[in-house]
Amino acid sequence: MMKATTLYDGKDHQWVIFGRDEDKSPNIIDTNQCLIKSRHETILLDPGGIELFASMLAAITDLVPVESVTHLFASHQDPDVISSLGLWDRTLKEATLYAPAIWEGFIRHFGCNTIKYAPVPDEGATIFVGGTELILVPAHYVHSSGNFSVYDPEAKILMSGDIGAAILSADAPMYVEDFSAHISKMKMFHQRWMPSNKAKNNWINRVRKLDIDMMVPQHGAIFKKDDVQRFLDWFEELEVGIAVTDEEQDTTEQALSA
Numbered sequence: 001m002m003k004a005t006t007l008y009d010g011k012d013h014q015w016v017i018f019g020r021d022e023d024k025s026p027n028i029i030d031t032n033q034c035l036i037k038s039r040h041e042t043i044l045l046d047p048g049g050i051e052l053f054a055s056m057l058a059a060i061t062d063l064v065p066v067e068s069v070t071h072l073f074a075s076h077q078d079p080d081v082i083s084s085l086g087l088w089d090r091t092l093k094e095a096t097l098y099a100p101a102i103w104e105g106f107i108r109h110f111g112c113n114t115i116k117y118a119p120v121p122d123e124g125a126t127i128f129v130g131g132t133e134l135i136l137v138p139a140h141y142v143h144s145s146g147n148f149s150v151y152d153p154e155a156k157i158l159m160s161g162d163i164g165a166a167i168l169s170a171d172a173p174m175y176v177e178d179f180s181a182h183i184s185k186m187k188m189f190h191q192r193w194m195p196s197n198k199a200k201n202n203w204i205n206r207v208r209k210l211d212i213d214m215m216v217p218q219h220g221a222i223f224k225k226d227d228v229q230r231f232l233d234w235f236e237e238l239e240v241g242i243a244v245t246d247e248e249q250d251t252t253e254q255a256l257s258a
């Protein structure tokens with residue numbers, strides 16, 4: 001069963017996060033799916049992989065009628081983010097998918113006939129769901145080459161996609177409790193999947209200007225206020241793109257001469 005946790009319960013809109021599915025295969029990375037309900041409309045942020053579509057549909061229809069899902073958002077093209085698209089496409093009668101413009105020709109391979117693809121330009125965009133403003137903040141190359149975070153200025157929540165991701169077990173707490181201990185769960189993910197220090201620092205500079213109460217990554221635990229700042233400081237210092245170094249041996253050449 002997918003666990004549902006309410007993150008924000010405002011006057012006109014709510015944030016709910018789904019994840020920590022104990023029935024999930026151990027070979028698949030655990031993901032957080034976000035739902036924002038605003039008046040009569042609902043958006044799903046990074047609705048997840050094809051394998052969890054059925055449990056996501058069951059979990060969301062406990063909270064909202066499926067017809068209220070008028071919007072989807074994909075931070076980037078990865079299968080853990082949006083490979084469920086083809087099934088949503090057959091389920092939702094009228095919906096719009098906001099996703100990076102440069103990934104349109106790729107994401108459509110998951111199936112996108114009924115759903116309208118709204119390409120988000122590189123500079124980002126502001127969208128409205130049921131009157132709630134959501135700002136799509138560029139996060140290119142952190143890690144995907146076309147990538148966005150979502151900021152809700154009223155709830156003060158930043159959905160950061162793969163940034164801030166940690167590999168945790170299904171019974172792990174929903175929130176970061178001890179930042180220092182959490183570092184070991186995030187370090188390799190950021191160093192290996194994030195290719196560019198320049199891009200990383202560009203995103204940090206954008207995000208430092210936002211007033212953030214909570215940062216919600218697509219994998220792992222949620223960062224609350226002070227831990228958001230601790231994360232940004234830690235991430236700023238971190239060297240990423242470690243799979244390519246100046247000193248490495250050319251394994252291809254070695255293989256050819258063996």
Ligand SMILES: [Fe+2]
Nearest residue numbers: 076078143162
């Ligand atoms: Fe990803």
Ligand SMILES: [Fe+2]
Nearest residue numbers: 078080162218
């Ligand atoms: Fe991911």
